[in-house]
Amino acid sequence: MQTLLVEAFKxxxxxxxxxxxxxxxxxxxxxxxSSLITQNKFAxxxxxxSTNLTRVLFCGPHWSASQNYTREFLQxxxxxxxxxxxxxxxxDVISKYHICVVKNFRMDSKVISHxxxxxxxxxxxxxxxxxxxxxxxxxxxxxxxxxxxxxxxSTSCAEMAIYLMMGLLRRQKEMDLAVKQxxxxxxxxxxxxxxxxxxxxxxxxxxxxxxxxKPFGVRILATKRRWALDLEQSNDSTDGSQGSSIQSHESDxxxxxxxxxxxxxDFAREADIVVTCLALNHDTVGIVDKKFIxxxxxxxxxxxxxxxxxxxxxAVADSIESGHLGGLGIxxxxxxxxxxxxxxxxxxxxxxxxxLAGVTEYSYRTMAKVVGxxxxxxxxxxxxxxxxxxx
Numbered sequence: 001m002q003t004l005l006v007e008a009f010k011x012x013x014x015x016x017x018x019x020x021x022x023x024x025x026x027x028x029x030x031x032x033x034s035s036l037i038t039q040n041k042f043a044x045x046x047x048x049x050s051t052n053l054t055r056v057l058f059c060g061p062h063w064s065a066s067q068n069y070t071r072e073f074l075q076x077x078x079x080x081x082x083x084x085x086x087x088x089x090x091x092d093v094i095s096k097y098h099i100c101v102v103k104n105f106r107m108d109s110k111v112i113s114h115x116x117x118x119x120x121x122x123x124x125x126x127x128x129x130x131x132x133x134x135x136x137x138x139x140x141x142x143x144x145x146x147x148x149x150x151x152x153x154s155t156s157c158a159e160m161a162i163y164l165m166m167g168l169l170r171r172q173k174e175m176d177l178a179v180k181q182x183x184x185x186x187x188x189x190x191x192x193x194x195x196x197x198x199x200x201x202x203x204x205x206x207x208x209x210x211x212x213x214k215p216f217g218v219r220i221l222a223t224k225r226r227w228a229l230d231l232e233q234s235n236d237s238t239d240g241s242q243g244s245s246i247q248s249h250e251s252d253x254x255x256x257x258x259x260x261x262x263x264x265x266d267f268a269r270e271a272d273i274v275v276t277c278l279a280l281n282h283d284t285v286g287i288v289d290k291k292f293i294x295x296x297x298x299x300x301x302x303x304x305x306x307x308x309x310x311x312x313x314x315a316v317a318d319s320i321e322s323g324h325l326g327g328l329g330i331x332x333x334x335x336x337x338x339x340x341x342x343x344x345x346x347x348x349x350x351x352x353x354x355x356l357a358g359v360t361e362y363s364y365r366t367m368a369k370v371v372g373x374x375x376x377x378x379x380x381x382x383x384x385x386x387x388x389x390x391x
Contacts, residue, residue: 054379055117056371057097058084058124059105062337063359066101066124069368080375094118099375102131104336109135119378120144124367125153125358126204127307128390129280137391144387146370149204152363158208160357161275161305164329165192168273168301173348192216198271199223200264200287201278201306202251209275210254221267222255268295273303280307290315299326305357308332317344325349331357 058067067084074080085093087104091111094100099120100107107121112135115121121136126145136143148154170189178186195218199206202224210220251258259267264287268274274296278284288302289312296302302325304311313334319325327349336355344350370386377384 053079053081054099054375055097056080056082056099056101056375057090057094058082058101059090059103060084060087062355063103063124065359065364066103066368066371069364070101070371073365073368073372074375077372077376077379079379080372082375098378099371101371102128105130107131107136112136112139112141115139115141120374120384122146122371122374122387124371127280129307129309133391142384142389143391144384144389146367146386147204147388148358149208151366151370152360153358153367154204154208156360156363157205157277157305157357158212160331160353161205161209161277161303162212164303164305164331164351164353165197165273165275165301167351168303168327168329168349171348172351177348192218194218195272196221196270198267198274200267200274200276202255202258203277203279205305206277207250207254209277211250214254219256220254221257221259221271222251223259223261223264223267225261227251227258227260265292265295268292269297271300272297273301275303276306276310278306278310280309285309286312288312288316290318293319293325296325298324301325301327301329303329305331308334308336313344320344320347320350327351331355 056070058070061084064084067082071082074082083097090105091114094111095114095116097115098117099122100115100118101122101124103124107130109132112118112121112132118139118141120142121131122144123131123146126148128143128145131143133143146153148157169192171187174187178184192213193216195216197213197218197220199209199220199222202210202222206222206224210222213220257267257270274288276288278287287310288304293302293315302311302316308330311330311334316325316328320328328344328347329351331353332355333352338352338354345352373386374384376382
């Protein structure tokens with residue numbers, strides 16, 4: 001009966017729209033039928049009755065190009081179904097899916113316990129801080145990221161870091177105001193030339209950033225947890241770690257001074273600009289706190305293109321207000337989507353972009369292919385490739 005009512009309402013919808021404008025008392029009926037249509041579409045999307053489909057779930061509406069480009073890549077594969085579901089509805093439907101692309105969804109143990117058919121939880125990128133990896137492992141589900149160095153993701157993030165650095169140095173907000181006020185030759189900015197840049201976290205993004213910064217004539221400091229491991233691998237010709245050898249050689253050429261976690265405060269004292277490129281985990285959450293910022297030069301800049309949780313909001317906001325920090329450029333925030341009315345945005349030396357450092361045509365098309373390939377591999381019973389497992 002519900003289906004017949006829905007179909008009848010669909011057929012009459014155009015005519016009834018004009019009627020409802022003249023008869024407000026019928027609008028409640030319209031809302032009821034609209035709700036039925038929405039529920040019907042949602043049910044069809046998550047369960048179309050076929051047992052031969054491999055279903056891929058994208059969590060939430062944000063970064064919409066991720067699911068759109070994946071659908072485009074898979075349009076010739078009718079046995080793969082790609083859905084994007086509102087975040088609040090994910091726990092209710094996750095049992096229907098075989099692959100989950102989490103994006104900014106918190107995949108905790110409770111949600112994972114309902115993922116009865118799930119074979120792979122992955123990120124459209126590298127950050128897996130929202131996934132309970134232990135719970136996934138206990139349920140026999142693999143968890144993986146897409147390596148940023150082969151998709152263009154790390155390059156895109158590195159370019160965004162430079163964009164934010166240049167925006168702070170050249171005083172982007174004040175330039176916008178000068179244009180509106182028809183003023184020429186103001187404000188006076190600064191150059192990257194001669195600056196010391198501290199890259200906090202020298203992984204793929206840090207390496208790509210250093211490559212692009214060096215021609216600007218900067219001095220580069222960098223910290224990494226396992227420099228010694230890279231050096232060990234590069235000296236061992238029997239383990240086949242040619243990639244590590246190349247990366248170690250590149251870092252020797254690019255980095256003027258390198259250190260480990262114990263050196264971050266000393267490096268902060270030397271730097272004109274600090275760029276955070278760390279993964280977010282229990283060791284790094286809030287690492288840029290009051291102590292760290294107090295160690296930075298007065299008037300220096302802070303740029304974050306990694307994860308919002310690396311920065312202590314209160315410490316950052318206080319240091320901007322006091323003038324100790326010369327500028328803040330962030331592509332990621334403490335809460336996302338970021339509140340456009342947050343008082344920290346009132347300052348002319350604060351720039352924010354909407355978490356799109358890795359969102360470029362090249363990187364998203366490449367990562368969509370990786371997700372699509374994984375779906376095809378799963379459907380065909382083949383081993384996954386092109387991704388980096390963390391469990």
